[in-house]
Amino acid sequence: MVSRSTTGPITLKDAATISQAGALSALRTERATWSFGSVTLLLLFCYFWIGLTPFAHWDGKGNLPSTGNLLNQIVVITLFTVAIASLWRNPGRSVLFSPRSLLGLILLWFCFVSLFSFDPATAFRRIVYALLVCGCANAVLLLPRDSRDFARVFAIGTMAVLLLSYFAVLAVPAVGVHGVNEAEAALAGDWRGIFGHKNAAAAGMVYLVLFGLYLRKASYPRLGSLIVILAAIFLVRAGGKTATAMLPTVLILGWLFEHCRPLRGPLTIGLVIAMNVILIGLSSSPATSSMLASLGIDATFTGRSSIWAFALARISEAPIMGYGFQLLWGSEYLRDLTTESWAYLAAHSHNSFLETLLNGGFPALILMIVWLLILPLRDAGEALSTQNDPALTRLFLRIWIFSILLAGLENLFFVNNGPLWFTMLIAVFGLRLQAGASLQSRQG
Template identity: 30%
Template structure:
């Protein structure tokens, strides 16, 4: 007998378009192996612990006291083995418990092109072994991030996992302030005594702690909007207080801007308002950062506003990056093949510069580092995957009423990351917490644009539900016979 089922047309930007009909001749029904309660418990725990791992890592309070380029490139054995084990657990759990259509939805032109660009970079790399190891752990980090959002079987389960992960990160950082103040606060550093007394918690630097805690505060906003007012408020207040004590002026300023931008969507009832406002903010912040290199008047204005027109010396790195991009503008120098390589280390000491950029880990600008590493072609693909496609997905996700608070949360993270990218670099950065939060939001909007999490009566079918009837160990796929 021939059977038929339907899935949403993911290629169409219109949620109301006719569904795509696929014929099938095989029924993949399997007997139930686990009870629903056991399945929910497993998915919540794996999702929550995976989020905690992304936010904490396996070596918290690890402070680099001296600079060593060799050790910086060699990685951390404990983190590598731990993330490899976590990746295997996540992969197994996804294959056993996740909706098959959720997994296959990742097969898109954007992700495929990004994979092709990375393979091309690997083939061109003068250090293929180092790049391969880096790519493997970057992919593992992305797998863990996808697991956090793909496993929970309802928004209630997702909120529980979110509370577990965010609560663990906050608790550890605040415990560190009391139990290990020399490690949880700056001041124990050899190279940055000017940061003495600033909070960094279990993170290695305040410039990581500030953005990640801002994302956790966004989680708190989502929880409050979703009915968990007390736990949401505690998470938001604790994270926001931490951000204020990191001393990062730009992060403190960007966080509320991202929140206000996204709140324009529920205020005006249109996702396009938030998207337009985010584009204006990105363009404006681009002018106020890179623009100071070309306008002395703008530089003086920024100096009066922030007390530092160089963004803590970052303008030196941006000038150097802009001077090096034209040499390999189309394909770049290769992923992770610019900073801390002979391309930079072999140069003469820049005595006139504010920073000695020969020993800088990255250029403190996501967009310029994209161009250095991947060139114009790779940067276009990566910007599409990380910034542009999520905007389209956000507009589609908000058409489903039940998905809106969650979509707003993910888009706040995207907007915040897009603004932060002008002063920090974190793209494809292994298990870097900022990068993992960014790709976590990308995956979240990707799925919300294609599936209903809890489902809306009259609008959701088993094929468009986040966890429909094809989630193992339930019946893999239920087909509706043709009539």
């Protein structure tokens, strides 16, 4: 009998050893087409990647109406409850929300600073929602029976996203393609599929390429290759130059991370720090901006420079406490400010680290760096040394590297709607679980 992993794509060290009778029972269960956990996993994937209204009516002004907050809240609470309940007898439930102390401290700090904000009630609701999303992403890794089950669900979910996105482009172009009548008319012709914006579509397609590369090694070589091709074509047609350039960079960095241990820190944490300092520094220097413009490079980084300057000014006014969890942008408080910049109209700061400073000041930024950069760096190294399902570890590593690089140009952390933050969380939790995992064999 071929040896395989058992409870989920990873198996915990402290999980009880399966007895011979239990192994035979598990083999019988494996023959079932779908388990309850697999169905729940697919529902979670579809909710965060596809949403409740993938073909929402287009109003012709560049605004896709979102599903009502109440319905979204009901769905997330239901999915969270079902996922956690289905893990009640799973030995892996002990690692939900791990590292608990750090994650709890992050959420408590956001609660504390939001208590003194101009809208505590809204901030608290969003913090609770963020906790539910974290739980859903963590449960994704424990719901499937084994790594093959995990790969099968992700293969189906990934193909569903691609087929719906191509359908939107070909059959419903008012939804699937940016038009000339939108607020950002310069994006006309860029594909976005079922995503709200071409930047989100481009980032999403990078994730799908990484899923496809993983599936090629996980029992689905042909389907994985097809996913890679379809996602790569969509990525190019989305016009996301940054995401397109990041994809080969991520693959190279992932390879170097695996094979050059001394370079792991500089290649990841060092690169993220340098990238943010250089980008924000270049955009704020008139001399450098003029030089870049003379070379044909957009020194504003598609208007981000003004938003970053505006965000930095706000951070300087509240460096310790920030303005409360996800409260500043679009608020009455911001509209009442006297400013000569249009940047106050932005939806967010287009930089996850600046956004964290706005949400909770420097204490929040330090905690988030520990959680999302330092610990995954350590966990990835330990996971690679275990040789426990290298293909799965490689998937999580690549997703994590891409996410932390993307965070320098987009608002990613705790953006609970859509697939980007959800997928990054899967990688962060996954690296932690892989680092402390040991394969168990089924004998029979």
